[in-house]
Amino acid sequence: MLNYITPEMVVQAAALVKKGKVYALGEELTSDVPRVITPARIGIQVIQENDGYDRVAAKSGEFDPKRQQGAASFTFMHNHTGSHLDTLGHIYRENALYNNMPPPKALGTVQGDAASVIQMVGRGVLLDVAGYKGNDPLPLDYWITVEDLQNTAKAQNVEIRKGDIILVRTGWRKTWGEPDDAGRLDAAHTKWHRPQPGVGPDCLKFLNEMEIVAIGSDNAAVEWGFPVKPDYNRKAFGFLGLPLHVDFIWNRGAYIMEILNLDDLAKDRAYEFFFALGPLLLKGGIGVPINPIAIL
Numbered sequence: 579m580l581n582y583i584t585p586e587m588v589v590q591a592a593a594l595v596k597k598g599k600v601y602a603l604g605e606e607l608t609s610d611v612p613r614v615i616t617p618a619r620i621g622i623q624v625i626q627e628n629d630g631y632d633r634v635a636a637k638s639g640e641f642d643p644k645r646q647q648g649a650a651s652f653t654f655m656h657n658h659t660g661s662h663l664d665t666l667g668h669i670y671r672e673n674a675l676y677n678n679m680p681p682p683k684a685l686g687t688v689q690g691d692a693a694s695v696i697q698m699v700g701r702g703v704l705l706d707v708a709g710y711k712g713n714d715p716l717p718l719d720y721w722i723t724v725e726d727l728q729n730t731a732k733a734q735n736v737e738i739r740k741g742d743i744i745l746v747r748t749g750w751r752k753t754w755g756e757p758d759d760a761g762r763l764d765a766a767h768t769k770w771h772r773p774q775p776g777v778g779p780d781c782l783k784f785l786n787e788m789e790i791v792a793i794g795s796d797n798a799a800v801e802w803g804f805p806v807k808p809d810y811n812r813k814a815f816g817f818l819g820l821p822l823h824v825d826f827i828w829n830r831g832a833y834i835m836e837i838l839n840l841d842d843l844a845k846d847r848a849y850e851f852f853f854a855l856g857p858l859l860l861k862g863g864i865g866v867p868i869n870p871i872a873i874l
Contacts, residue, residue, distance in 0.1 A: 580791055608622060708749035753769045
């Protein structure tokens with residue numbers, strides 16, 4: 579899907595840079611990084627090497643601090659925590675990825691992994707639905723309709739064009755650090771894990787017609803209906819699941835970016851910008867942490 583963005587479209591997007599102002603859209607990776615908390619999706623663990631590189635003649639513990647000191651570290655994390663990109667290997671059906679590529683393998687994904695993305699550069703558009711609706715964050719379980727997207731764009735005086743990278747702001751990011759109902763520290767982040775506002779399945783036709791190559795948001799899954807309700811039958815494909823994920827990733831070969839920080843863009847009313855992303859070329863990675871850049 580990224581091949582829809584032509585070199586000419588990249589040049590046009592680059593022409594949006596007028597001020598040289600740069601916005602980092604990724605969340606800081608910490609032990610309490612925003613995420614869907616599960617036994618597997620733990621916070622980021624960074625561990626320094628035991629000897630801290632304070633060594634001489636390869637003998638740990640024998641060092642001269644006046645000559646040189648240094649450090650190195652290991653990082654352990656789940657690839658779908660914090661701001662991250664869902665690759666084509668994330669969602670598949672009938673034992674096949676998009677374009678009938680082979681599915682992921684436990685010992686290594688051959689196709690559709692993070693290393694296959696290389697780059698994502700083009701025209702970015704922020705749709706601050708929370709700002710447009712005057713409800714920041716949007717209400718619990720709010721279904722963002724196609725009319726919401728179109729009316730937000732109209733109110734912002736920004737045009738949605740074919741091949742755009744769309745970022746939808748719900749305001750849900752701020753609920754991560756909120757205390758519980760008694761005002762106490764909430765390590766489980768209960769309010770963030772409530773039914774989140776998101777893009778509804780009725781938007782799929784419009785997003786497909788506009789050839790949107792990627793969509794991102796400041797919530798956990800971009801789309802409405804998360805956490806998944808076990809008794810709800812999705813309209814897009816007739817089975818339990820997240821239809822935008824299935825349609826974007828499996829059906830169209832487009833990408834999804836989750837848990838972004840869109841607050842500064844919204845504050846500055848930066849609705850159209852040059853978007854650049856160079857994800858880690860993580861071979862076999864089904865998801866990959868990202869820090870997208872928007873430039874005005």
